[in-house]
Amino acid sequence: MLLQVLMLQNGFVMGGRMDRFSAWRLDIDDMSYEQLLELGDKIGHVSTGLKEDEIAHCIRKFKLSVLNELSSHNIKVILEKKCSVCQEEYEGDDEVGKLECGHGFHIQCIKQWLAYKNKCPVCKTEPLARRS
Known part of the structure; x- marks a missing residue:
């Protein structure tokens, strides 16, 4: 029941839409520089350039x-x-x-x-x- 209430609250915050991926989102605003570097290492680099x-x-x-x-x-x-x-x-x-x-x-x-x-x-x- 508590989970449903929290989901409903999040839905209103997101403009009335239910956001089923909210648990996957990262709050990078409060991360330290070292944490951001570690996150970058985990995510990796995607090249958009040409060979x-x-x-x-x-x-x-x-x-x-x-x-x-x-x-x-x-x-x-x-x-x-x-x-x-x-x-x-x-x-x-x-x-x-x-x-x-x-x-x-x-x-x-x-x-x-x-x-x-x-x-x-x-x-x-x-x-x-x-x-x-």
Whole structure:
């Protein structure tokens, strides 16, 4: 009976919906740093990035001077004054990696980014769709 009352109370707190998974939820707000680290070790790491060969398939490599020339011929190249990943300005003949969406970055910056996350840092489109 007590369990049913507690479930009913939780249901009202959750906006009238019964939450049958409430016992599984963790209250991380009151956890210490060490407890959070231990929890992270238990949960593990899930990589959302791409492998090196996948990265090579979705980046087109250019020299900055070539990209500037392509832009002058109305070819879709979106290149800011700074790399959106490292926030450094482009210089001289830097190597730039261009994604399918048109955004360009320092080649090393975008490779590092894509190894971490399979999304353009600017527009969030996936440069390479995951194959099941």
